[in-house]
Amino acid sequence: MSSFLASELKALGVEIELRYLGKQEGTEVDLPPIILGKFGNDPEKRTILVYGHYDVQPALVEDGWDTEPFKLIEKDDKLIGRGSTDDKGPVIGWVNVLEAHKKAGIEFPVNLVMCFEGMEEYGSDGLEDLVKAEKDKYFKDVDATCICDNYWLGTTHPVLTYGVRGCSYYSITVSGPSADLHSGIFGGMVSEPLIDLTHILSKLVSPQGEILIPGVMDLVAPLTDDEAKLYDSIKYSMQDLFDATGSQTNLHDDVKPSLMARWRYPTLSLHGVEGAFSAAGAKTVIPAKVSGKFSIRTVPNMTPRELDALVFKYINDEWAKLNSKNKMEVKLLHDGMWWVSDPSHWNYEAAKKATKSVWGVDPDYTREGGSIPITLTFEEELKRNVILLPMGRGDDGAHSINEKLDMSNYINGIKTLSAYLHYISVEPATST
Amino acid sequence: MSSFLASELKALGVEIELRYLGKQEGTEVDLPPIILGKFGNDPEKRTILVYGHYDVQPALVEDGWDTEPFKLIEKDDKLIGRGSTDDKGPVIGWVNVLEAHKKAGIEFPVNLVMCFEGMEEYGSDGLEDLVKAEKDKYFKDVDATCICDNYWLGTTHPVLTYGVRGCSYYSITVSGPSADLHSGIFGGMVSEPLIDLTHILSKLVSPQGEILIPGVMDLVAPLTDDEAKLYDSIKYSMQDLFDATGSQTNLHDDVKPSLMARWRYPTLSLHGVEGAFSAAGAKTVIPAKVSGKFSIRTVPNMTPRELDALVFKYINDEWAKLNSKNKMEVKLLHDGMWWVSDPSHWNYEAAKKATKSVWGVDPDYTREGGSIPITLTFEEELKRNVILLPMGRGDDGAHSINEKLDMSNYINGIKTLSAYLHYISVEPATST
Numbered sequence: 001m002s003s004f005l006a007s008e009l010k011a012l013g014v015e016i017e018l019r020y021l022g023k024q025e026g027t028e029v030d031l032p033p034i035i036l037g038k039f040g041n042d043p044e045k046r047t048i049l050v051y052g053h054y055d056v057q058p059a060l061v062e063d064g065w066d067t068e069p070f071k072l073i074e075k076d077d078k079l080i081g082r083g084s085t086d087d088k089g090p091v092i093g094w095v096n097v098l099e100a101h102k103k104a105g106i107e108f109p110v111n112l113v114m115c116f117e118g119m120e121e122y123g124s125d126g127l128e129d130l131v132k133a134e135k136d137k138y139f140k141d142v143d144a145t146c147i148c149d150n151y152w153l154g155t156t157h158p159v160l161t162y163g164v165r166g167c168s169y170y171s172i173t174v175s176g177p178s179a180d181l182h183s184g185i186f187g188g189m190v191s192e193p194l195i196d197l198t199h200i201l202s203k204l205v206s207p208q209g210e211i212l213i214p215g216v217m218d219l220v221a222p223l224t225d226d227e228a229k230l231y232d233s234i235k236y237s238m239q240d241l242f243d244a245t246g247s248q249t250n251l252h253d254d255v256k257p258s259l260m261a262r263w264r265y266p267t268l269s270l271h272g273v274e275g276a277f278s279a280a281g282a283k284t285v286i287p288a289k290v291s292g293k294f295s296i297r298t299v300p301n302m303t304p305r306e307l308d309a310l311v312f313k314y315i316n317d318e319w320a321k322l323n324s325k326n327k328m329e330v331k332l333l334h335d336g337m338w339w340v341s342d343p344s345h346w347n348y349e350a351a352k353k354a355t356k357s358v359w360g361v362d363p364d365y366t367r368e369g370g371s372i373p374i375t376l377t378f379e380e381e382l383k384r385n386v387i388l389l390p391m392g393r394g395d396d397g398a399h400s401i402n403e404k405l406d407m408s409n410y411i412n413g414i415k416t417l418s419a420y421l422h423y424i425s426v427e428p429a430t431s432t
Numbered sequence: 433m434s435s436f437l438a439s440e441l442k443a444l445g446v447e448i449e450l451r452y453l454g455k456q457e458g459t460e461v462d463l464p465p466i467i468l469g470k471f472g473n474d475p476e477k478r479t480i481l482v483y484g485h486y487d488v489q490p491a492l493v494e495d496g497w498d499t500e501p502f503k504l505i506e507k508d509d510k511l512i513g514r515g516s517t518d519d520k521g522p523v524i525g526w527v528n529v530l531e532a533h534k535k536a537g538i539e540f541p542v543n544l545v546m547c548f549e550g551m552e553e554y555g556s557d558g559l560e561d562l563v564k565a566e567k568d569k570y571f572k573d574v575d576a577t578c579i580c581d582n583y584w585l586g587t588t589h590p591v592l593t594y595g596v597r598g599c600s601y602y603s604i605t606v607s608g609p610s611a612d613l614h615s616g617i618f619g620g621m622v623s624e625p626l627i628d629l630t631h632i633l634s635k636l637v638s639p640q641g642e643i644l645i646p647g648v649m650d651l652v653a654p655l656t657d658d659e660a661k662l663y664d665s666i667k668y669s670m671q672d673l674f675d676a677t678g679s680q681t682n683l684h685d686d687v688k689p690s691l692m693a694r695w696r697y698p699t700l701s702l703h704g705v706e707g708a709f710s711a712a713g714a715k716t717v718i719p720a721k722v723s724g725k726f727s728i729r730t731v732p733n734m735t736p737r738e739l740d741a742l743v744f745k746y747i748n749d750e751w752a753k754l755n756s757k758n759k760m761e762v763k764l765l766h767d768g769m770w771w772v773s774d775p776s777h778w779n780y781e782a783a784k785k786a787t788k789s790v791w792g793v794d795p796d797y798t799r800e801g802g803s804i805p806i807t808l809t810f811e812e813e814l815k816r817n818v819i820l821l822p823m824g825r826g827d828d829g830a831h832s833i834n835e836k837l838d839m840s841n842y843i844n845g846i847k848t849l850s851a852y853l854h855y856i857s858v859e860p861a862t863s864t
Contacts, residue, residue, distance in 0.1 A: 278708070
């Protein structure tokens with residue numbers, strides 16, 4: 001994908017640099033290159049940095065896909081395949097924007113700086129270092145940043161996104177015997193790591209979603225009246241949630257607390273267990289070493305180190321209560337900060353006008369429950385406003401099976417990105 | 433292996449029948465044949481049924497073997513290779529017993545009936561039906577059964593085994609959304625199946641191994657003084673357990689409660705979770721449907737249906753307490769009954785004398801913590817005593833890497849099997 005993308009951009013006149021950033025942490029695997037590109041160098045124009053990623057989540061037909069995940073299918077006005085919406089579709093959207101201007105012979109309204117990475121799904125390994133190193137070099141002229149790597153809240157109404165939650169991802173590893181044991185022979189004689197792990201995992205969060213780690217909720221910024229009002233006009237219904245999840249397993253009965261749980265409160269999810277029996281069928285094994293994986297989505301004003309301290313202390317305290325002879329280690333696997341921006345900036349004004357001109361409606365202003373740590377990095381390092389301008393819909397199935405991007409979102413998305421750049425070229429500077 | 437074994441036996445004068453029992457359940461794969469054999473038909477002699485299996489566990493060099501698993505190596509007085517101890521070695525041992533008598537020109541002391549199957553490692557598919565169908569036909573003259581398919585308790589002292597635990601294997605499946613969800617987007621909005629499952633699994637058994645399902649321990653036969661005494665003389669030390677598990681994660685401080693936990697009390701083990709994230713690394717998924725797997729090893733006087741009733745009721749009660757909108761289903765995946773025999777029977781007396789004459793010591797009387805369901809089938813259907821007379825040691829690594837059979841156990845094992853048959857020919861009937 002990286003060489004295809006680079007050559008497409010080169011053919012459109014973009015100056016390309018591939019940055020190889022060494023090995024993936026803890027491995028001997030080369031990192032995929034970050035593709036940097038520049039198009040235009042006119043001091044009279046604003047310079048916009050656009051970001052996307054060309055790597056994708058894993059996918060196997062066996063996971064339940066209706067089609068081969070790595071073959072793009074066009075069906076029922078949808079583009080179906082891994083990466084269609086997250087984030088190959090939007091990346092190609094930028095290529096289309098350049099291509100359309102070239103074919104139509106229209107002058108490009110801004111100087112474009114591109115940054116397309118290949119490690120987003122693994123924590124954007126290397127990108128933060130690159131942004132820091134290049135903030136006064138490659139990125140020095142950037143006036144604002146546009147990230148096209150999230151989704152509408154629902155399926156019908158376009159949005160601009162001014163905040164994301166952070167994410168701190170942890171593992172709890174419990175180990176005992178030197179190798180897996182037969183449960184017939186050793187069941188009842190030895191302390192089982194998976195039993196211990198299950199007890200610890202059950203202490204983290206209630207079935208109603210309450211985080212049971214003391215102190216975590218105390219880190220959350222209080223809800224102000226102004227902020228509470230923002231939630232009143234959002235076009236979202238409980239039916240949207242039911243449709244998106246294919247179930248009625250909602251934790252909250254109303255839209256407002258549901259959206260607040262997604263955007264402005266921390267949540268704790270359990271993801272799985274590594275090292276235990278995970279196949280179909282029945283295997284009578286006592287796994288020797290198991291790792292439970294969980295993450296906490298973070299919000300203002302939590303800091304990762306404060307959270308780590310609470311998490312580590314609580315899990316170690318709970319472990320001590322188990323009185324087990326096994327060994328336990330809790331580790332932070334990765335973290336990323338939350339980000340909240342200023343939606344009255346000209347960057348947002350331009351996107352709002354572009355949305356109105358293409359879709360005929362004013363966008364909703366949303367936050368993301370998910371994490372895009374690089375958003376914060378761009379804003380903090382470049383000291384320039386960042387907008388998240390999504391192309392896909394809330395039911396696209398990013399990270400899931402049968403990932404799709406609606407054709408209308410793809411085509412109108414390209415138009416919106418183009419219009420956004422044109423409005424940027426005429427938008428006055430923000431007074432605030 | 434089946435045609436090799438059949439032709440070896442034929443060459444020694446055994447009448448062979450190969451029984452093909454159709455397809456493997458749920459597949460189009462032919463079952464490997466059960467090899468039935470008869471050697472001798474003297475009404476003055478006792479008729480002994482010997483059982484073994486010629487199929488083995490899977491093995492790959494990549495699993496960590498020091499040698500090619502399917503090439504038998506003789507090294508350091510050990511036979512190393514998949515099946516050396518489980519159970520090709522013992523099966524070939526019976527062939528050697530016949531061969532030795534033929535070469536030495538000694539009259540065979542009993543009529544031998546052989547039953548060597550090829551599906552033991554997959555639940556002995558088909559064998560129970562065959563035993564039931566042939567109990568008054570092929571097996572009608574059988575006076576006792578000898579199964580050579582387990583191991584010494586430790587590494588130095590021969591044993592006779594008079595009991596095995598049963599096993600009831602369950603799954604608890606929790607499902608919510610129609611597909612896996614992104615924890616950033618839906619974390620905090622929906623009820624997570626893995627959180628619910630973890631809470632239920634943590635209610636099954638304590639880290640100290642106590643089964644938390646009410647009523648289960650009430651099904652266990654009380655410990656009598658006589659039985660308790662049996663444990664006093666067993667040659668086993670805590671160090672044996674530490675060596676076998678490569679750890680000091682014992683649940684009990686002494687040998688006696690450790691062996692009782694293994695042999696005469698039920699235990700509950702957690703095996704794993706199907707459907708959750710199980711790979712290395714960090715995936716921010718909310719799994720849509722997860723199945724926890726656990727099993728309970730059963731002992732006298734538990735019956736599978738009584739146990740099921742307790743398990744289902746408890747899990748449904750605990751589920752109701754969670755107040756979750758997800759769906760939960762608990763299922764029995766398979767079960768097999770425990771078996772305990774009469775170790776004062778002439779079948780055991782003959783084996784005890786054979787052991788003493790070959791090894792110079794009285795055997796320990798042990799049970800197995802694991803399950804060999806076919807043992808019970810032979811005893812119940814044929815109404816004749818069954819003995820487990822193991823050839824290999826407790827550290828042979830059946831089902832593991834670098835499986836071995838010590839040469840001394842192989843040679844003395846053949847001698848013990850021969851002597852056992854000779855003692856059987858002169859042992860008086862058991863009075864009890």
